Amino acid sequence: MGHGVAMDAIRGGLGGGPRSGLGARIAASARRFGPLPWSTFMEAALYDPADGFYQAGGRAGREGDFVTSPELGPLFAAVVARALDRCWEELGRPDPFVVVEAAAGAGTLARDVLAAAPACSPALRYVLVERSAALRGAQGDVLPIELPAFVLGPIAADSDPDDDDARAMPGTGPLLTSLAELPAGPITGVVLANELLDNLAFDLLEWRHGRWHEVLVAAAAPAADELVELLVEAPPDVAAEATRLAGEPAEGARIPLQRAAVEWLRQALATVEAGRVIVIDYADTTDALARRRWGDWLRTFRQHQGALSPLQSPGTQDITCVVAWDQLAAVRPPDDNRTQAEWLAEQGLHSLVEAARALWRDRAGVGDLAALVARSRVHEAEALTDPGGLGGHRVLQWIIDGAA
Template sequence: MRFDLYAEEALYGPQGFYTQHGRAGTQGGDFITSPETSTLFGGCVASYLDQVWHELKCPDPFVVVEAGSGIGSLCRDIFLSIQDCADALRYVMIERSDHQRETAFARVTESCFIDREEIPVAALKDLPVGPFVGVVLANELLDNLPPRVVRKAAEGWLELHVENGNEAWQPAENSAATMAASLAPKASPGTTLPLHVKGAVWINRAMKLLERGRILAFDYGVENSEALLDRPLGEWLRTYRGHHRAGTPYAEPGTRDITCDVAFDQLPGSPRISLQADWLVSQGIESMTEWAREQWRDAAASPDSTAVAARQVLDEAAALTSQTGLGAFLVAEWQISD
């Protein structure tokens, strides 16, 4: 079976990793994303949404679609932080896992709308019907859209298949070989490369949803596919389970997350790309944590509970902006106009 088809089934099929149990989170999770690291991330995204709402001339409704919403951490933190566009905001969480989707809706409702009869939140399995004015968010979604994987041969390209729990390389179809050759015309034999066909399709779908607005995607990866050519396959195609690397992706499908660094040049359009650390600074993370810096500075010698809480906030901010961790993730923004 071709690798991308195998991985799709292993992640999202009836016995797939996300269908059964896999999720982000510190307790009982398999990996940590920015929303689980700190509520500061949601605060920065809320600041961004307020800014975009003004740039779009204050539309009402202002629709925000979050793809791959998991258990609702980002949605919850946005509603707890949003200011200017709060009354206009209509939020749609997209999550393929039935269990996570139900959990997310309950968490957001109980955290943000316990006393309201009508809530501006929906939870769906797939993208809604457009067009609308607003923002499409994707935090660590693209890395979980399985790529096709190719390897340069002495002549032409081979494509990765999975057979009986092992990798098998077969001659690539013309479409895959042509795409690989255009991305890496000088590739040496043995070089491997992901082809983000599903990622490109997803971005195209998101673009068609928007009458006006933005697409904002956070993920680990590279700006240019050529940056992957000198890296071994096992470095940019990885598995995780229980916060640890989980070995080969080819065996025991459904028992581990399968993820791939994103080559953003393979996605359509011309997004503006920045480091997550820089993006968070642009959205005010330093001003959000100024109180914590002052509190810790004044009480560091003999910290009380308030100072300890301030220190935790500073540690969370440092984790989000670390150049050797989450801060090195890429943020891609597409602007969609009339």
């Protein structure tokens, strides 16, 4: 059974229908073509063009389904703006300086980075990459989005790429554009992804009776829409990879195989000619995940609640997985790997927060807007650095030296 066949059947061939109809379509596809790999199920649940969670309006934010660092408030973006300036300086202040934000959502981080007015702004070409058409559409509400050709390259397909008139002139940034996929590159600048890789489809393996098994998704009964797990012995190459990553763990242990995340990293590294790839996410190693209860690292979210089992009501809840960073390191070991709390401190979070703390001390009695903004900045810093929450995320950086 090819994954493509099953996906096509889920996409179009088995009828559209309301959001809750996705489970029925997946079940029908599994009956017709056989049980689906976990990654195929997850692709459909999150990204089905009609009913996938992210296509149908699922999103980060206080009003959304879960809160991420940029959605807490503007402090995270202010620190990112500092990090971008450092990178721009390291590269010798190039113009254009291209920042590709993968998983840009509705544009919150981009908006707040620009509001922080980084020194690189006049050179900045900011590319929001977001797979969900609904979220790409929402970016235009908060940002001045230009045509890609105007921001990234020749305006007309047949224009000469060496012709300066065909490109935006130096010093005219910041210019923004929005794409559904990573640009081809090569770029001088940064590819940044906050909480993207945990949302990319992975396969799921289980160690049982001394062997690795793939966890597949099947229809519960001939006529039912309910989905159930089915274990089948993993092919030898997959089993060998799982053993290399996690050894021979305890009975019932599970691990994710994150091939889509690995492929995304390969593409991101190939896009950058000089600069950095920065990945921020909750992360651990595969063998550590094998020792944890799998419900701790394979999670679902709906309106801020840890929601249902992943197979229930596909399309109505987020499905996410702690990123196995050792699998990414097999592409190329990161040049830097530290917690978000450590990374924020290194970028100067402390000075930004101290200024806010002093303002709050001075103006708490007045209780004006400036005082309230200062107080919320202090609270944001606490949440961003909480070791049991966002502060425990890992910031992985790959440095691409253009001269190498």
